[in-house]
Amino acid sequence: MSRRHTSFNTALTYAAGLLFLAIFVGPILWFIALAIRPAETAFTMPPQLTFEPNLDAFRHILVDPGTNAPQLVNSLIVAIGAVLLNLPFSVPAAYALSRFKLRGKKNIMLWYLGLLMAPPVAFLIPYFILITRIGLQGSYFSMILVLQTLTIPFSVWLMKSFIDEVPVELEEAARVDGARWYTIMLRITLPIVRPGIIVTSMFAFVFAWNNAAFPLVLSSRSTATLPIGTLGYFATSGVTWNYIAAAAVLAMIPPMIIFLVFDRYVVRGLTFGSVKG
Amino acid sequence: MASMTFDGIGKTFPDGTVAVANVSFSVADGEFVVLVGPSGCGKSTLLRMAAGLETLNSGRLLMDDADVTETEPQDRDIAMVFQNYALYPHMSVYDNMAFGLQQRKMPKDKIDKLVRDAAEMLDLTRYLERKPGALSGGQRQRVAMGRAIVRHPMAFLMDEPLSNLDAKLRVQMRGELKLLNQRLGVTTLYVTHDQVEAMTMGDRVAVLKPVFNGQESNLQQIDTPQMLYDKPTNLFVAGFIGSPAMNFVRVELTAEAGSLKAAVTGTKISFSIPAKATLSAYAGRQVIVGIRPEMFQVCPESEALFNEQVPVAEALGADTFVFFDIASPPVNINDAEDTEDFPNKGKNRLVARIPPALTPRPNQLLPLTVDLEKLHWFDPVTGTAIRD
Ligand SMILES: Nc1ncnc2c1ncn2[C@@H]1O[C@H](COP(=O)(O)OP(=O)(O)OP(=O)(O)O)[C@@H](O)[C@H]1O
Ligand SMILES: [Mg+2]
Numbered sequence: 001m002s003r004r005h006t007s008f009n010t011a012l013t014y015a016a017g018l019l020f021l022a023i024f025v026g027p028i029l030w031f032i033a034l035a036i037r038p039a040e041t042a043f044t045m046p047p048q049l050t051f052e053p054n055l056d057a058f059r060h061i062l063v064d065p066g067t068n069a070p071q072l073v074n075s076l077i078v079a080i081g082a083v084l085l086n087l088p089f090s091v092p093a094a095y096a097l098s099r100f101k102l103r104g105k106k107n108i109m110l111w112y113l114g115l116l117m118a119p120p121v122a123f124l125i126p127y128f129i130l131i132t133r134i135g136l137q138g139s140y141f142s143m144i145l146v147l148q149t150l151t152i153p154f155s156v157w158l159m160k161s162f163i164d165e166v167p168v169e170l171e172e173a174a175r176v177d178g179a180r181w182y183t184i185m186l187r188i189t190l191p192i193v194r195p196g197i198i199v200t201s202m203f204a205f206v207f208a209w210n211n212a213a214f215p216l217v218l219s220s221r222s223t224a225t226l227p228i229g230t231l232g233y234f235a236t237s238g239v240t241w242n243y244i245a246a247a248a249v250l251a252m253i254p255p256m257i258i259f260l261v262f263d264r265y266v267v268r269g270l271t272f273g274s275v276k277g
Numbered sequence: 278m279a280s281m282t283f284d285g286i287g288k289t290f291p292d293g294t295v296a297v298a299n300v301s302f303s304v305a306d307g308e309f310v311v312l313v314g315p316s317g318c319g320k321s322t323l324l325r326m327a328a329g330l331e332t333l334n335s336g337r338l339l340m341d342d343a344d345v346t347e348t349e350p351q352d353r354d355i356a357m358v359f360q361n362y363a364l365y366p367h368m369s370v371y372d373n374m375a376f377g378l379q380q381r382k383m384p385k386d387k388i389d390k391l392v393r394d395a396a397e398m399l400d401l402t403r404y405l406e407r408k409p410g411a412l413s414g415g416q417r418q419r420v421a422m423g424r425a426i427v428r429h430p431m432a433f434l435m436d437e438p439l440s441n442l443d444a445k446l447r448v449q450m451r452g453e454l455k456l457l458n459q460r461l462g463v464t465t466l467y468v469t470h471d472q473v474e475a476m477t478m479g480d481r482v483a484v485l486k487p488v489f490n491g492q493e494s495n496l497q498q499i500d501t502p503q504m505l506y507d508k509p510t511n512l513f514v515a516g517f518i519g520s521p522a523m524n525f526v527r528v529e530l531t532a533e534a535g536s537l538k539a540a541v542t543g544t545k546i547s548f549s550i551p552a553k554a555t556l557s558a559y560a561g562r563q564v565i566v567g568i569r570p571e572m573f574q575v576c577p578e579s580e581a582l583f584n585e586q587v588p589v590a591e592a593l594g595a596d597t598f599v600f601f602d603i604a605s606p607p608v609n610i611n612d613a614e615d616t617e618d619f620p621n622k623g624k625n626r627l628v629a630r631i632p633p634a635l636t637p638r639p640n641q642l643l644p645l646t647v648d649l650e651k652l653h654w655f656d657p658v659t660g661t662a663i664r665d
Contacts, residue, residue: 167363169361169363170363170365173363173364174365175329175351176328176350176351176355176356176357177376177377177380177428178351178352178381179376179380183380187376188365192367194367
């Protein structure tokens, strides 16, 4: 009885697992298939299950962008730039919000949250005008700069929660040891929250990488990022589905690599061994 | 090395909690003073004020006669051992100890020598390259000590540094700490809620009590362990110091020719003592008598002051503690009674220490007498000791 019960449970678990796999991995596999099959077979009915795979679409996106800029490289520049500009502001801000007695601390945090909640589309026109006025339109920096309105609030929230986890006694011990606040921040707190900084960078990168709204109005032809390029394939001489699919597959790779490499930091305990165990 | 003076110190937290009020005492150069008291009596707060981690609402803090009330912790040249050790988790044992010296811009080779000397002294040399996470509780405790002693500070502040260790290690570390203090001769302020630790380690012990307003003082008494035991200044100290605790019994005093008769409230038990000046003033009133467990003696029934059934006896090997009840109202030592309307009913459980050979069988009557000369007397309203 219990034995059959168990095997029934196991079967159910596997069925649920397969369903989830189909929902999450299915589209990805379908897109990969789309990218490597001849464009004209994309939507034939009934679906054509056998085809001669080719890498033309990837070659086109990577090697022969034609009139399109090297969008993969552009995306990397913008995303990495956004992370690099983000950290020097969000980490000290998070430190201050976590540790110092500041007036209106709660309001600042809520304001950040508000910025995250608001749809970026609402700000597109103002940002476009602003960036054009200061003559930055079409530059990488314009996108990196405007992305900060999303990445900084998010990073501050995330970083603050990491810094909150560091026992205050560690900093008090350092004060008694004779260290000033900047030494404490640089030599005690930040090294301890290094996993947090890495995780925050990861999220900021993915935020910037996935963002399509800002590059849509701020990039030029030569600085267009991957999402913009993908959109471009809808317009020119019919919809080239294999190019779109190849671009989408390529766009998934960097975030995946990042999560695979830094995975251990996401789960690792922060302050193991600092206080009695 | 330095002396330390607390001069009318007070601390009220922003939420209105009065943690410390009117605390004044001095720690002499090289002295080991223990702060002891129940949870919430302000021990940690007091220590943190000494470190500069907590601001003062009133009073002054002096080190070697210099006012350091407003001095930042960085500039006080004191070392603190935290209750949870607060070791830097990302640094090796070596760097944990070296950090404080590096802040003082000491040359590298000198730092190296000091760290290695301290590690040697604390038997940590083998662990210098390890991170705190890979150490046992006792080793972490020694690293915390090492981080303090390596700096040769003016004073040590220690907040229950042994409370996370198991009983055996605690006893061992207690001895080592005391030795260390004698060897280094550094002024030490040591917090514990364990009165055995306080008695065994302190040159002097300060007994603290929670306060509820700014008029009282946390500090009940500061004295040598022996003096605290022999001459407690009030009910709180008398009840806190000593294990098992002192017994308190309510008695009605009446004056007789040349003597005072004390009748235990609610019972037929009574005894007489020679008249004494201060105590005689309480004739006709209730007072509280304090009896240490070891002041009881097993005696023939005819001489017995107490002769009660013993429902519980705890044999510890060297001693036996016997517990018995008398039909007398109990005494609450934590609050001085602000009423003249004393209770006269209830049950008061007393404990006596007797030689194991005389341990009674369960519920057997045990005749006990008391050395009347040694009794402690307390005012029932204020709780203050009555002495002649
Ligand atoms: N930051 C704070 N804000 C408000 N009240 C506080 C704060 N820190 C401590 N207190 C209060 O001050 C009183 C004294 O606290 P303290 O930590 O000094 O006690 P303690 O004697 O060290 O107790 P324990 O033996 O439990 O460590 C307590 O009533 C406590 O609740
Ligand atoms: Mg405490």
